[in-house]
Amino acid sequence: xxxxxxxxxxxxxxxxxxxxxxxxxxxxxxxxxxxxxxxxxxxxxxxxxxxxxxxxxxxxxxxxxxxxxxxxxxxxxxxxxxxxxxxxxxxxxxxxxxxxxxxxxxxxxxxxxxxxxxxxxxxxxxxxxxxxxxxxxxxxxxxxxxxxxxxxxxxxxxxxxxxxxxxxxxxxxxxxxxxxxxxxxxxxxxxxxxxxxxxxxxxxxxxxxxxxxxxxxxxxxxxxxxxxxxxxxxxxxxxxxxxxxxxxxxxxxxxxxxxxxxxxxxxxxxxxxxxxxxxxxxxxxxxxxxxxxxxxxxxxxxxxxxxxxxxxxxxxxxxxxxxxxxxxxxxx
Numbered sequence: 349x350x351x352x353x354x355x356x357x358x359x360x361x362x363x364x365x366x367x368x369x370x371x372x373x374x375x376x377x378x379x380x381x382x383x384x385x386x387x388x389x390x391x392x393x394x395x396x397x398x399x400x401x402x403x404x405x406x407x408x409x410x411x412x413x414x415x416x417x418x419x420x421x422x423x424x425x426x427x428x429x430x431x432x433x434x435x436x437x438x439x440x441x442x443x444x445x446x447x448x449x450x451x452x453x454x455x456x457x458x459x460x461x462x463x464x465x466x467x468x469x470x471x472x473x474x475x476x477x478x479x480x481x482x483x484x485x486x487x488x489x490x491x492x493x494x495x496x497x498x499x500x501x502x503x504x505x506x507x508x509x510x511x512x513x514x515x516x517x518x519x520x521x522x523x524x525x526x527x528x529x530x531x532x533x534x535x536x537x538x539x540x541x542x543x544x545x546x547x548x549x550x551x552x553x554x555x556x557x558x559x560x561x562x563x564x565x566x567x568x569x570x571x572x573x574x575x576x577x578x579x580x581x582x583x584x585x586x587x588x589x590x591x592x593x594x595x596x597x598x599x600x601x602x603x604x605x606x607x608x609x610x611x612x613x614x615x616x617x618x619x620x621x622x623x624x625x626x627x628x629x630x631x632x633x634x635x636x637x638x639x640x641x642x643x644x645x646x647x648x649x650x651x652x653x654x655x656x657x658x659x660x661x662x663x664x665x666x667x668x669x670x671x672x673x674x675x676x677x678x679x680x
Contacts, residue, residue, distance in 0.1 A: 362608045362654065366668045367625045367634045370656075373667040374413050382601070383659035384443075386648055387430040390478050393651045397438050398663060399429040405440060407455055410650065410657075410665060419458050424451070428474050432497060433481060437461065439497075441471040441485070450474075450485060452497065466493050466502045472602075473513050473558065477520035477536070484523055486512035492525055494539065504539055513556040517565045517582075524561070524582075526570055529553035531580065550588060552576045557603045562611035563651075567628070569614065571603040577616050579628055590631050595619035597644055606649045606656065615656055617644035623658055 381401030389395040394411035403425050407417045425443030432439060436455050442448065448471060450464040464485075473486035481497045492512050494504035510527035516536070517523065523539075525532045529552060532543035554574035561568060561582060567589065568580040575596035579589040597603045597619045605616035613634065614626045621639035626632065639645065645660040658664045 362610055362613050364613075364627055364630075364634045366654070367613060369669040369672040370625075370635065370637075370666045371669055372664045373655075374665040376408075376415065376663040378415075379661055379663070382643060382661060383646055383663060384426070385428045385430075386646055386657065386659055386663070387438075388648060388650055389431040389435045390651055391433075392435045393653060395431070395435045396648075396650075396657065397429050397431060398659065399426040399440060401443075403443075405429055405438065405453070405455075408663075410655070413665075417455055419453070419455065428471060430474055430476050430483075432476060433478050439474065439476065439483065441474065443470075445470075448487065448489075450495075462497070462500060464493075464495055464500065464502070466505075467491065472511055475515045475523070477516040477523075478518075479520040480536075482516075482520065482536075484514040484516060486514045486525070506534075506539065511555050513559040513570070515559045515561055515568075517561045518563060519565065522565075522582075524559050524568060526556040526559045528556075531559065531568065531570065533582075547580070549576075549578045549580070550591065552578070552591075557597070558605070560605075560607065562607045563609060564611055567607070567611055569605050569607055571605050571616070573597050573603065575603065575619055577603075577605050577614065577626075579614065590626070590628060592616065592624070592626050592633075594622075594624060599643060601643050602646075603644050604646050606647045608649050608656075609652050615647045615649060617647050617658070619644050621645065621660065623647060 383400050385399040396408040396410050398406045405419045427441045427443040429440040448467040452462040467487040469489035471487045476483040486492045492506040493502040508527050513526040515524050533545040554572040557571040559570045568582045570578040575594045577592040595618045616624050621641035623637045625635040641660045643660050645658040649656040656666050
């Protein structure tokens with residue numbers, strides 16, 4: 349692609365009918381233990397990275413259905429992992445209980461580029477800002493730290509009163525921190541002044557598990573340990589768009605959900621191991637896929653794609669069965 353030329357991504361419209369036909373097209377079953385985290389690269393969208401309780405980090409080329417690399421982290425363990433702007437560099441948190449540093453790892457040569465030391469307890473949330481090479485981390489030590497990938501020391505600190513969930517919007521202008529039944533919105537350029545907006549999520553005061561912005565920044569998706577999936581208007585937070593309910597999480601796992609690329613559908617795990625899909629526009633459940641696994645699966649929708657992934661003890665790639673659809677729309 350010539351320098352300066354903007355990438356044009358073509359995707360098919362996500363519809364209720366299409367979601368109902370989704371089925372596993374590919375599965376990787378070589379995991380020994382639970383998949384604890386996974387992340388798609390925002391630009392090179394065929395690249396997926398996962399972290400597992402077997403203390404491994406794995407890089408996949410999903411388009412060609414191949415695992416490109418497996419890197420073990422036996423000394424530190426691995427809990428959360430995410431891509432940076434460079435698809436050969438990932439950021440990950442440890443799981444050994446004695447070193448809570450975050451690590452910037454080169455997948456090319458299995459080399460640590462930088463350590464980020466500051467948290468005193470397990471890191472439970474990370475969110476990267478691709479536009480500014482910065483990221484957020486939230487910990488059970490009740491702090492949220494703001495980092496620059498090019499610097500060892502944290503650039504800012506926020507103290508919270510509970511387990512935090514954190515997320516940057518795509519432009520890196522705003523970030524959200526959720527805990528204790530409330531979402532707090534911060535201007536990333538002057539976060540030290542405190543949140544510019546605070547709104548509740550109804551009567552759900554249970555532990556926040558994760559929070560995400562939709563790709564257009566207009567909606568927020570928040571999950572809680574009680575099995576609630578909240579869809580919020582990020583501009584008018586008290587305008588709660590929808591709440592969906594699944595089986596609560598009874599283990600130390602995390603309840604995860606993900607927007608479709610157009611933001612009009614949601615997929616979510618459940619405490620009973622199943623996966624659900626809902627339409628944001630109608631508020632109705634579109635599909636449910638059962639599971640024999642008792643852990644809530646991780647879920648990720650591939651950016652700009654009709655594929656989503658689930659992960660518990662195996663990594664499954666879900667695609668629509670187009671033979672069951674009469675026609676489909678293509679959008680740019």
